[in-house]
Amino acid sequence: MAEPPEIRIGTVEREDAMKRLSDHFAAGRLSVAEFDERSGIVAAALTRGDLEQVFTDLPEPVSEKPVPAERRSLLGSIPPERIMPVVPIIALILFLVTHQWLFFLLIPLAGAVLFGGQGRDRRRRAERRDRRRRLDRGQED
Missing domain, CATH: 1.10.287 (Helix Hairpins)
Incomplete structure (x- = not known):
């Protein structure tokens, strides 16, 4: 069940939103100007509704599968x-x-x-x- 958009947010939620926004920027979905504008909105956000409006036209993040660690030797990348x-x-x-x-x-x-x-x-x-x-x-x- 989704929580109401009037719920106040804290620093952790803002930092998470900035990370997600940075990921979208790195993926090329946002221009520098859009990223700057949306970053300002995230920094000033007080409620979940304020954050939701930033991500309305962006896709949901794809959960990344953990990459298995390769066997490494003491010499770095040489197996x-x-x-x-x-x-x-x-x-x-x-x-x-x-x-x-x-x-x-x-x-x-x-x-x-x-x-x-x-x-x-x-x-x-x-x-x-x-x-x-x-x-x-x-x-x-």
Whole structure:
């Protein structure tokens, strides 16, 4: 049920309206002059009705789906799958240059650093899936 337009608004509602208005401006739906004019109306708004008049000819915002986070390595945007094959080569070069076998320990260390959290994530997803299944079965019974 929609609330009456006479309801007074606060700073949070004005800031939300300014963000929505900025999104419409960024999408190219408003000119600079229109954005400036509507921003003034939003800043001076006292009721919900004052805000509604600013958005009457603009479409409703589309809810954005969260973008899944890509797996990132310590080296930024280079995925771990591209780094790991290079690690043994680097370890071998360092061994040949320094004659220290300890550089071969870099290989499992790099694997743990680059891929260490993936097993934990898989376990958490499996636990959530199992919990959902148990809840679904409980609701069906």
